[in-house]
Amino acid sequence: MAQSTGLETTLSFGDNALISSHLEGNEYAFQVLVERYQNKLVNYIYNLVGDYEQAVDLGQETFIRVFKHAHRYHAKYQFSTWIYRIATNLALDEIRRRKRRSRSFTYRLFFQQEEQDIPLEHDGPSPECSLDRKEQIQMLQAALNSLPDKYRLVFMLREVQELSHEEVGKVLKLSVGTVKSRLHRAKKLLRQKLTRVR
Amino acid sequence: MNCQGVEQQLIDEGTIGLEAAVLQHVHQCPECRKLYDEVATLEQLNQALRGAARAPSDFSSKVVSASFVSWIGWRAAWGLIVVLLALVTLSDSSTFWGVQDLKAFWNDADSSLESQRSESISGAESASRSESDRDSSIPYVEVKVKGRSGAPVVVRIPAQIEVLTRDLHPEVLLRQASY
Numbered sequence: 580m581a582q583s584t585g586l587e588t589t590l591s592f593g594d595n596a597l598i599s600s601h602l603e604g605n606e607y608a609f610q611v612l613v614e615r616y617q618n619k620l621v622n623y624i625y626n627l628v629g630d631y632e633q634a635v636d637l638g639q640e641t642f643i644r645v646f647k648h649a650h651r652y653h654a655k656y657q658f659s660t661w662i663y664r665i666a667t668n669l670a671l672d673e674i675r676r677r678k679r680r681s682r683s684f685t686y687r688l689f690f691q692q693e694e695q696d697i698p699l700e701h702d703g704p705s706p707e708c709s710l711d712r713k714e715q716i717q718m719l720q721a722a723l724n725s726l727p728d729k730y731r732l733v734f735m736l737r738e739v740q741e742l743s744h745e746e747v748g749k750v751l752k753l754s755v756g757t758v759k760s761r762l763h764r765a766k767k768l769l770r771q772k773l774t775r776v777r
Numbered sequence: 778m779n780c781q782g783v784e785q786q787l788i789d790e791g792t793i794g795l796e797a798a799v800l801q802h803v804h805q806c807p808e809c810r811k812l813y814d815e816v817a818t819l820e821q822l823n824q825a826l827r828g829a830a831r832a833p834s835d836f837s838s839k840v841v842s843a844s845f846v847s848w849i850g851w852r853a854a855w856g857l858i859v860v861l862l863a864l865v866t867l868s869d870s871s872t873f874w875g876v877q878d879l880k881a882f883w884n885d886a887d888s889s890l891e892s893q894r895s896e897s898i899s900g901a902e903s904a905s906r907s908e909s910d911r912d913s914s915i916p917y918v919e920v921k922v923k924g925r926s927g928a929p930v931v932v933r934i935p936a937q938i939e940v941l942t943r944d945l946h947p948e949v950l951l952r953q954a955s956y
Contacts, residue, residue: 609841609844610837610841613836613837613840613841614837617832617836617837617840618831618832620832621830621831621832621836622826622827622828622829622830622831625829625830626826626829626830631830634830635832635833635836638832638836638840639836639839639840639843642840642844643840643843643844643847646844646845646847646848647844647847647848647851712825715818715822716822716825716826716829719819719822719823719826720826738823739823739826739827740827741827759789762789763788763789766788766816766819767788769819770812770815770816770819773815773819774815
């Protein structure tokens with residue numbers, strides 16, 4: 580995998596091979612990694628922080644950290660769990676910062692209805708999305724954001740990002756059993772909250 | 778299959794790929810049917826959340842350039858720190874060496890002055906002892922001084938004497954000697 584490796588060849592690489600290739604000087608490797616994960620990651624962060632601009636910035640910061648610390652990455656781990664862990668930490672930092680400022684997403688959603696500026700769709704809108712549907716999604720987001728972080732993160736990673744239980748465990752440094760029990764609890768809490776809202 | 782088992786399966790596994798026994802129970806039990814509908818709705822909403830936001834079209838190019846800039850800045854910052862540390866170390870060392878050199882210089886100067894002084898004293902002593910012992914190569918002057926008995930005595934002292942200010946003791950040199 581020399582520097583001369585072409586873009587088409589690079590596209591066929593797995594994540595670990597891309598990191599190795601990037602460290603060996605392949606100029607396309609990092610770009611391919613970014614393009615492979617950008618939508619998943621921005622969406623994940625957006626669902627956590629509820630602010631699109633912030634999600635894009637944090638997504639960018641996540642990739643910058645990957646770039647900077649690529650030499651620390653061990654191929655025995657999965658790249659996806661590593662990048663999700665970085666993104667999760669950044670998003671949690673942002674959420675804590677907001678909580679300190681008492682201007683959390685949940686707070687605005689529940690108590691400042693007139694200030695609602697939650698862009699549900701940006702580059703990936705669903706034009707056919709009806710108002711009811713939008714409201715339902717907003718309700719779900721609000722319910723999700725009112726969950727304790729330990730349940731919300733598990734739910735997001737498993738149900739929205741579709742990571743396996745094992746992967747969720749690796750991202751959050753939890754056992755598979757804990758992941759399953761937290762997921763069960765998260766779904767129950769969500770059901771209760773959504774039933775209450777309806 | 779009872780309601781508790783169905784609830785467990787629906788919450789943990791979702792509505793897709795359920796066992797036939799579970800589905801049969803769901804069709805017969807209104808409570809479990811309600812739960813099934815709620816879980817199905819939640820699954821659809823989760824699906825919607827998966828596409829809630831996408832990265833902007835210029836995201837990857839911005840990220841790649843920002844990463845390079847950040848990396849270069851990071852490297853430059855570290856480089857600068859290393860250079861500064863090296864400069865500080867060198868400057869400290871040179872000061873240290875300077876001190877060492879200065880000490881060596883003063884040691885040399887002291888020993889050379891000491892030898893000059895001893896030469897001068899021995900020259901003066903030899904002049905007072907005997908004319909023949911005198912080293913004629915050293916220029917001297919004759920000075921008439923009052924001896925202890927009160928009679929004038931002529932002594933010869935070197936024409937050039939390097940005297941350090943610190944060696945001068947006014948009580949001894951200036952009061953007891955008269956030129």
